Amino acid sequence: MNIIPFQFNNSSIRVIDKAGEPWFVAKDIAEALEYPTAYKMTRIDELLN
Incomplete structure (x- = not known):
């Protein structure tokens, strides 16, 4: 496993x-896409449906 x-x-x-x-x-x-939190970004599909 490498971090790039x-x-x-x-x-x-x-x-x-x-x-x-x-x-x-x-x-x-x-942060790059200016979402308030990573949690909200990874759950956006659930929040919209």
Whole structure:
């Protein structure tokens, strides 16, 4: 398992390489997309339906 950091629109995004598959850190993605919390971002589908 490796952690690969990169930049997206001036935001730091961490990606974890698990067996060749990328796993994005939800907190980093939420901050980059300006969601108030990672929890709300990962539950947006449930909240809209």
